[in-house]
Amino acid sequence: METSLPTHSDNHAAHHGPAKGIKRWLFTTNHKDIGTLYLWFAFIMFLTGGAMAMVIRAELFQPGLQIVEPHFFNQMTTVHGLIMVFGAVMPAFTGLANWLIPLMIGAPDMALPRMNNLSFWILPFAFLILLMSLFMEGGGPAFGWTFYAPLSTTYSGDSTALFVFSVHIMGISSIMGAINVIVTIFNMRAPGMTWMKLPLFVWTWFITAYLLIAVMPVLAGAVTMVLTDKYFGTSFFSAAGGGDPVLFQHIFWFFGHPEVYIMILPAFGIISAIVPTFSRKKLFGYSSMVYATASIAFLSFIVWAHHMFTTGMPVAAELFFMYCTMLISVPTGVKVFNWVATMWRGSISFEVPMMFAIAFIILFTFGGFSGLMLAITPVDFQYHDTYFVVAHFHYVLVTGAIFSLIAATYYWLPKWTGVMYDNKLAKWHFWCSLISVNVLFFPMHFVGLAGMPRRIPDYSIQFADWNQIISLGGFAFGLSQLIFLALLIKACRKKGEPVPAKVWDGAEGLEWDLPSPTPYHTFSTPPKIK
Amino acid sequence: MTDHNEKYYVPEQSPWPIVGAIAFFLIAVGAGNLVAQISQSGTGGWGRYVLYTGIALIIFMLFGWFRDQIKESTTGMHNHQLGVSYRQGMSWFIFSEVMFFAAFFGALFYTRTISVPWLAGAGNNAMTAAVLWPNFEAIWPLTTTPSGQTTEAMGYQGLPLINTLILLVSSITVHFAHTGLELNKRGQLKVMLAITVLLGCIFLALQVMEYIHAYRDLDLRLDSGVYGNTFYLLTGFHGLHVFLGTVFLFIMLLRIFAGHFDSSNHFAFQAASWYWHFVDVVWLCLFIFVYIL
Incomplete structure (x- = not known):
C-alpha cells in the first residue's frame, strides 16, 4: 500500500524524547518502550525456563536417579512449562504486538497506554512469586503445568496458593494486554486502513486477542476452584462430594486448547509477513489467510477434549472431538499451502529471518502431522502421556512459536535498532539451532512410540541410547541460544551497519516507511493510506 | 476512523x-x-x-x-477517539467477566447433568456406583453427597425472589438515571442514581441475611458438596461484583454532586451503568439455574 507521510514539523507536540533513567521504564506509556520491556522479559524467562529444561535433560541423560530428587524433577517440569507458556511465548508475542501493531496500522500508540504499562509490570511480579515458591519449604508447584486435580488439590504442597495467585496475575496481565490490542485495532487504524488492508500480523493478533479475552477468565475460574478445593473444603474435583476430577480437565482444556492457538496464530502472522518479503511477491491468498485464521479460532473452542481421550468419555463425545480436531488441519493446510505458493516462482533470497521462516513452515507442519496422529482417538490411547506427545508439542511450540519469534526478531530488529544484526552470528545461531533442535525433539517420537512415559525422572533401560542423544541435542540447543543473546546485546548497543528505512527491499507495510531506528513517537498525525 | x-x-x-x-x-x-x-x-x-x-x-x-x-x-x-477506546475497552472487560462466570456455570451444568448422575450409575457407570457408593442417589439439589454429607436446599421464594426484584428495579432506575443525564435533567439523574445505590446496598444486606439463614438453619455450607460449592461460588462472586458495582455507582453519585459529567461526556458513568446491567443479567441466570431449576 502506498502512503504519504506527514513531514516532521507536523507533529512537534509529541516530539519530545524518552524520560531519563529508570523512570523511563517504570512510568512509560510508550508502546515501543513497553514492547522492548516485554521482549527482554520474555527472553530472560526463555533462558530461565530453558535452564530448567537443562536440569530435566541432565537427569534424563541416563536411567536411574542421579542429579535431582523426583519431587524436584516434578517442580522443574511444572515450572519449565509455566514459564515457557506464560512467561516466554505469550509475553514475547505481546511485545511484538506492542512494537508493531501501532506502526502497522498508523497509530501513535496503543489505545490505552497506561493500562499497557500496568499489564507489563504485573508480569515480572507474577513470575517472581512463582520462582520464590520454589524455595519454600515443601517446594514449588510440582503437579505439571496443567495442574490436574487431585495432584494440585489433595496432593499438592503449601505453595499452591501462591501458584494460584500468580496465575491470576498472569491472567489479568494477558486480559489487559489483549483488550489493549483489540481496542487498538478497532479504534486506532489510520483513515483508509480498512480491515482487508491490515497486515496479517495485525489480523492474527486481533483474533488472538479475542481468544485471550474469552479463555483467560476461564483459567482464572479453574485455579479459583483448585484454591477452594484445596483450602476451603469444596469438592468440585472430588467425587466424594459429587464433583469429578475430569471436570477439572474439561475446564482447564476449554482454556488450554484456545491457548495453543493463542501461541501460534501470531506466529502465522509473522511468517505471512516474512515469506512475501524474501520471495519478492505478494502473499498468495491474503483473504483466505484471514478466513483460515478465523476458522481455526472458532474450531479451537470445540476440540478441547482431545486432550482427554483416555478419561473414559462417552464414545459419541470422543468421536465428535476427534473429527473436529481433524477439521482444524483444513484451515491450517490452507495457510501452509499459501506460504508455499507465495514462494513458488518468487525470487527468493535466504536472509536469516527467511531461513527461520522456512524452517518454521517445514517443522511446524511436521508438528502438525504428529498432532493429526494424536487426534485419532484409538491411536491416542497408546500415545497418551508418552514422549510422543512431548515431541509433538515441542515441534509446534519450539520450532513453531519460538522459531517464528526468532524470525520476527531478526526481521524487525534492524528497524528497531537502526543497525543490521551480526549476520555471521545469526547464521551460526540458525544452523546450530536447527540441527540441535531436531536432535533434541525428533528421537522423542521414537521413545514415545516405544512407550516411554512423560514427566518421570527415571526410565526403562532400553530408552537409554535415545535419551542420551536427546539430552545432547538439548544442551546444544540451549547453548545455541547464547549466540542469540550475544547477537541481541550487540545489536542493542548499536554495533553494526546502519540500515535504511526500508531494511528489506521486498518489504511492504507502513513500518518500513518510518526511519530506522524508529523515532520515539511515530504517527502523531495519522498517515494517509491510499 | x-x-x-x-x-x-x-x-x-x-x-x-x-x-x-x-x-x-x-x-x-x-x-x-x-x-x-x-x-x-x-x-x-x-x-x-x-x-x-x-x-x-x-x-x-x-x-x-x-x-x-x-x-x-x-x-x-x-478527545472523541479516546472516549471510544474507553467504551470498547469496558465492553471487552465485561465480556471477560462473562467468561469468568461461564467457568462456574459450566461447573454447575457439568456436575448436575454429568458427574452426579454418573456417580449414581448412569451411562456405563453401574459398577462404579455399586462398588463405591451403592446408596447414593442422583438428585438435584444434591442434598446428600456420595460420602453421606447432608444439607438442605435453598428455595427461590423469599429472599432470593425479593433480591431478583430489587436488582431488576435497580437496572431500570440506573437506566432512567442515564436518560436523565443525557437529557440534562440533573434532578432525575441524582434521584434515580441514589435509588440505584440504595437498592444495591439492600441487595447486599439481604444476601448476607440469606447466607446466615443458609449456614444457621439449612446447614448449607461452602463445603456441603457440589451443591453448596456452586451455590456459594456463583452467588459469592456475583455478590462481590454487586459490591464493586455499588461502590462504582456511589463514586459516580459523588462525582455528579460535584458537578461532573454532561450529556455528551460521561464515560465513567456509562461504564458503571453497563457494569450494573451486566451484574443484573448474571443474577437472572443465577436465579434461574441456581435457585429455580
Whole structure:
C-alpha cells in the first residue's frame, strides 16, 4: 500500500524524547518502550525456563536417579512449562504486538497506554512469586503445568496458593494486554486502513486477542476452584462430594486448547509477513489467510477434549472431538499451502529471518502431522502421556512459536535498532539451532512410540541410547541460544551497519516507511493510506 | 476512523501503574501466605498484614490514577477517539467477566447433568456406583453427597425472589438515571442514581441475611458438596461484583454532586451503568439455574 507521510514539523507536540533513567521504564506509556520491556522479559524467562529444561535433560541423560530428587524433577517440569507458556511465548508475542501493531496500522500508540504499562509490570511480579515458591519449604508447584486435580488439590504442597495467585496475575496481565490490542485495532487504524488492508500480523493478533479475552477468565475460574478445593473444603474435583476430577480437565482444556492457538496464530502472522518479503511477491491468498485464521479460532473452542481421550468419555463425545480436531488441519493446510505458493516462482533470497521462516513452515507442519496422529482417538490411547506427545508439542511450540519469534526478531530488529544484526552470528545461531533442535525433539517420537512415559525422572533401560542423544541435542540447543543473546546485546548497543528505512527491499507495510531506528513517537498525525 | 482523530492524544507518563503492580504483588503474596497458614494452623500469620497493605495500596492507586484521569478529562485533554477506546475497552472487560462466570456455570451444568448422575450409575457407570457408593442417589439439589454429607436446599421464594426484584428495579432506575443525564435533567439523574445505590446496598444486606439463614438453619455450607460449592461460588462472586458495582455507582453519585459529567461526556458513568446491567443479567441466570431449576 502506498502512503504519504506527514513531514516532521507536523507533529512537534509529541516530539519530545524518552524520560531519563529508570523512570523511563517504570512510568512509560510508550508502546515501543513497553514492547522492548516485554521482549527482554520474555527472553530472560526463555533462558530461565530453558535452564530448567537443562536440569530435566541432565537427569534424563541416563536411567536411574542421579542429579535431582523426583519431587524436584516434578517442580522443574511444572515450572519449565509455566514459564515457557506464560512467561516466554505469550509475553514475547505481546511485545511484538506492542512494537508493531501501532506502526502497522498508523497509530501513535496503543489505545490505552497506561493500562499497557500496568499489564507489563504485573508480569515480572507474577513470575517472581512463582520462582520464590520454589524455595519454600515443601517446594514449588510440582503437579505439571496443567495442574490436574487431585495432584494440585489433595496432593499438592503449601505453595499452591501462591501458584494460584500468580496465575491470576498472569491472567489479568494477558486480559489487559489483549483488550489493549483489540481496542487498538478497532479504534486506532489510520483513515483508509480498512480491515482487508491490515497486515496479517495485525489480523492474527486481533483474533488472538479475542481468544485471550474469552479463555483467560476461564483459567482464572479453574485455579479459583483448585484454591477452594484445596483450602476451603469444596469438592468440585472430588467425587466424594459429587464433583469429578475430569471436570477439572474439561475446564482447564476449554482454556488450554484456545491457548495453543493463542501461541501460534501470531506466529502465522509473522511468517505471512516474512515469506512475501524474501520471495519478492505478494502473499498468495491474503483473504483466505484471514478466513483460515478465523476458522481455526472458532474450531479451537470445540476440540478441547482431545486432550482427554483416555478419561473414559462417552464414545459419541470422543468421536465428535476427534473429527473436529481433524477439521482444524483444513484451515491450517490452507495457510501452509499459501506460504508455499507465495514462494513458488518468487525470487527468493535466504536472509536469516527467511531461513527461520522456512524452517518454521517445514517443522511446524511436521508438528502438525504428529498432532493429526494424536487426534485419532484409538491411536491416542497408546500415545497418551508418552514422549510422543512431548515431541509433538515441542515441534509446534519450539520450532513453531519460538522459531517464528526468532524470525520476527531478526526481521524487525534492524528497524528497531537502526543497525543490521551480526549476520555471521545469526547464521551460526540458525544452523546450530536447527540441527540441535531436531536432535533434541525428533528421537522423542521414537521413545514415545516405544512407550516411554512423560514427566518421570527415571526410565526403562532400553530408552537409554535415545535419551542420551536427546539430552545432547538439548544442551546444544540451549547453548545455541547464547549466540542469540550475544547477537541481541550487540545489536542493542548499536554495533553494526546502519540500515535504511526500508531494511528489506521486498518489504511492504507502513513500518518500513518510518526511519530506522524508529523515532520515539511515530504517527502523531495519522498517515494517509491510499 | 473518521475525522475525529485529526490530532491524536497520547497520555503522559504515569507513576500509578507501577504502584498498582506492587499492590498486586503484595496482595498475591499476602493472600497466598494467609490461605496456606489458615489451612495449617487456623490462624493467619504475617500474610494478612501484607494483604491489607496491598489492598490499601491498590485503593490509593485507584484514587491517584482516576484523580489524574478526571483532571485531564475535565480540562478537555481527552478527545472523541479516546472516549471510544474507553467504551470498547469496558465492553471487552465485561465480556471477560462473562467468561469468568461461564467457568462456574459450566461447573454447575457439568456436575448436575454429568458427574452426579454418573456417580449414581448412569451411562456405563453401574459398577462404579455399586462398588463405591451403592446408596447414593442422583438428585438435584444434591442434598446428600456420595460420602453421606447432608444439607438442605435453598428455595427461590423469599429472599432470593425479593433480591431478583430489587436488582431488576435497580437496572431500570440506573437506566432512567442515564436518560436523565443525557437529557440534562440533573434532578432525575441524582434521584434515580441514589435509588440505584440504595437498592444495591439492600441487595447486599439481604444476601448476607440469606447466607446466615443458609449456614444457621439449612446447614448449607461452602463445603456441603457440589451443591453448596456452586451455590456459594456463583452467588459469592456475583455478590462481590454487586459490591464493586455499588461502590462504582456511589463514586459516580459523588462525582455528579460535584458537578461532573454532561450529556455528551460521561464515560465513567456509562461504564458503571453497563457494569450494573451486566451484574443484573448474571443474577437472572443465577436465579434461574441456581435457585429455580
